[in-house]
Amino acid sequence: MPENNKRLDPAAPFAARVQYYRERTGFSRPVLGGLVGRSGEWVKGIETGRLLQPRLPMLIRLANVLGIDLERLTGEQGLPLSTYSKAAHDALPNVTEALTRYVVDTRDVVPLTAVELASRVAQAWDLWHGAARQRTAVAVVLPDLIEQAQLSVRLHDGNERRAALSLLAQVYHLAQLYLSFQPAPEMLMLTGDRAMTAAQDADDPHAITAAAWYMNHIFRDAGERDEARIDLATRASRLLRPDDGGEDLAQWGLLQLAIALSHAKSGHEGHALSHWDKAAGAADALGANYAHPWLIFGRGMVDAYAVTIQADLTHGGEATRLAGRLDLAAMPSATRRSFHLAEVARAYFLRREHVGTVHMLRKAYRESPETARFSRFARSAVLELTETAGPAIRDDVAELSRDLGLNAA
Template sequence: MPEVIPFGQRLRRLRERRGMTRPLLGGLVGRSAEWVKAVETGRVGVPRLPLLLRLADVLSVDDLAELTGEERLSAASYTKAVHDGLPAVAAALAAYRFDHADEAPETVTALRLRLTDAWQAWHATGRHRTKVAAVLPDLLADVQHAVRSTEGKPRRQAQAMLAEVYHLAQLFLSFQPAAELVMLTGDRAMGAAQDADSPRAIAGAAWYMNHVFRDAGERHEARVELAMRAAELLEPDRDPDALARWGLLQLAVALSYAKIGRGGDAERFWDRADDAANRLGAGYAHPYLVFGRGMVDAYAITIRADLAQGRDAVAAAEAIDVAAMPSATRRAFHAIESARAYRMQREPLAVVHLLKRAYEESPETAQYNRFTRAAVAELAANGPALVRAEAETLRRRVGVPAAG
């Protein structure tokens, strides 16, 4: 018979693996450090489903069996949605197409136009995952063909574009039950960027690989080292693109430190990103990475929330306006992060309002966001009477099962 591991021990292992202290975990789920200790030592039993979902969100757990040991109780339906385009994208990543090996590849210019269109679709209002899933398999195959069929500078340019295509694939796959494919695309993107011998492509790949490791709640030291090494390859004073990528990597390190509760280090690296944004000017935003003044200000909400500083997170949310940010997906994401801050302050009306705004801005951003899915299930089941009806409507729209 397999070993039966109590819930408290499972919780402690997951918390320690994520590098979290008891006060940090308790603060992130609205409980005290003493409550966390009581659960881990068995003095308090397994929480009810809404709090389990909150723990799963904070600990980046996709299957509640990791927490409870009960295979019948899965978090996947609550924390992750599955897009209809997932099988086709997964098949494209596994395929090695040689059927047009004798054909001349598209020019780098033509491929760049298609890739730019795909990025614009990702950042546009509406169902961005659906739009990208429709073009991603063919775009991936054609850029791979260009890499195989060219030499010299065109090949390096195609390799850099291939890294970007893998970034798009990684974004599409995120928050779906395809963790191994997310890791695969991140690794392939970094390989393509290195083959392109492009410090800028490597910097972009490092930003997205940081998302992979950070969302998994693991490898803090590795992701900080990766970001710093990639930043060292750049010449931030060369032009706005280089400075934006350098600033983005400082932001990656700040987010990584915030995840493990090291507020001083998080603030130090956020200050570096802040300086880069100031040097770029208020109106600048990177064409597809979207780094700029708006992103840096908005990520201050995430950093404060990850540090369990609810009041400061709300203050950061109230101080910014992301309306000018040229990305509907980003605007929706930061609205969701603002909702996370307000939930820490126990303001459910603001939480529902912000999640509703996020859904209206970018339905698929809300639908595939782990916090949104857990929060609407919890509020629809156990929220104050004033918000339950709206939360129930949102729960149905994003396709989350009732928490009961």
């Protein structure tokens, strides 16, 4: 994949900006065109100036796929992508304040033991995966949990401290999930870095590989090249012994899935499917009913991501075929079920099957209103459908727009 190390001229026109960010991301013209529902020739027309700058919904979709703010794509006055395709949760200020608050005087503090902290972290994961409005539920406990985990690390030593560090990494993962798809990219990067640092300080291979999985997603949102994400996941996977089964096999399979997703994003079908096969093999070896208690890796997750991979490869027909066979009922996470239903909607959207798109987005919203509300695809698709929907789905699109909070955007 060619790298783009050139700096973008701040005065560059829209056509040059599209080409610059496409090349930096590593997309070919057909891949970028497919991801936004257009052809490679359409992208060429945009980049050569033969076609005019598209309307706002398509601009938003381009920015989403390229992983940048709208103002970086258009070069016009400040118009951050968060204005249109990211929502802010009511408790966002409380969570971000907790992440930047430090307890200096610890003279009278009695820290939680590692066992006590592990129980509280497990309860927080249960809230994240079990609640339909998971951000609201987790935001109630997250600020105090951040402080308690930090204090446990600071005030314990030896094995107790190492256990607390591994748990602190999980707390930062919860914060990453809470912050994702909200207008706080700097805080998202902060939590990812802190999680990896805590995991490394714990010298815990499982904590490090879990941090690599979550950093993979942060890198994707930050527009980092696929090579960086693949390299991180590959290096982390070498810390594991998948032949031992159990946790090692589950996290190894998860990282194979991360590598597959990165290859799919850059259009490398053979590599993507090869690593997906490895992830599927790991899930099968763990058993049909296995699901990791908080990473949720298992056969259901692997099958669901097959739809994402085919959609990223712009194979809309194969993505919808796989979606028709998908059973998410057994996946023990309302959050993940809603996310994958939105991915199924994306597969239909690629084929311009708008009835199917709206139907699946409504299902995603019913499964978890907050997951759907914070889905960049759902928000950008509904914005576009608001302008283009036919009479058969116009009322449903209007209802989705209200549900996702787009009317006030």
